[in-house]
Amino acid sequence: MAQPSYDIGKIDDVIHGRLRLGVMAYLANAEVADFNELKAVLDVTQGNLSVQLRKLEDAAYVTIEKGYLGRKPRTQVRITPQGRKAFAAYLEALGRVIGPQT
Template sequence: MADIDKIDDVIHGRLRMGIMAYLANAETATFSELKDKLEASQGNLSVQIRKLEEAEYLTVDKRIVGRKPLTTCRITKKGRDAFAAYLKALTNVLGLPPKD
C-alpha cells in the first residue's frame, strides 16, 4: 500500500480537505462562505486556511469593503495540482477505479 505515503498531510485534515474541495469547484470563496458551507468555527477555519496558505495551496486577500473586513480565498495552481494528486492517491489507497 505504497500509495498511502502519497497522501498529502496538509490536505488530509477534515476541514482542510473541505476547503480544498470547495475551492477546487468554486475557485474563490469568502471566509464567511467557507465558514457557513463547512460549518466551521471562525477560529478553526482561520488556522486551517493559514496552513493551506503557508503551503501555497491558496492565497488570501484581506480588505475592507464598506467598513467591514472581507477575506477572500483563492486556490492556486499548486493547490489545484496538489488536490488532484491527493484525490488520485486516496482513490488508489481505497482501491477504487481511477476516473477518466
C-alpha cells in the same frame, strides 16, 4: 481483480485533515470564497477555520486576500494553481489506496 496500491505515503497530509479537505474541495469548484461563506458551508468556528487556512496558505495551496467591501472588512480565499495540482494528486493517491468500488 487487481489489488489497490496501499502507498499511503503519497497522501498529502496538509490536505488530508477533514477541514482542510473540505476547504480544498469547495475551492476546487468555487475557485474563490469569502471567509464567512467557508465558515457557514463547512459549519466550523472562525478560529478553527483561520488556523486551517493558515496551514493551506503556508503550503501555498491557497491565497488569502484581505480588503474591504465598502467599509466592511472582507477576507477572500482563493485556490492557487499549485493547490489545484496538489488537490488533484491527493485525489489520485486516495483513489489508488481505496481502489475500485463496486
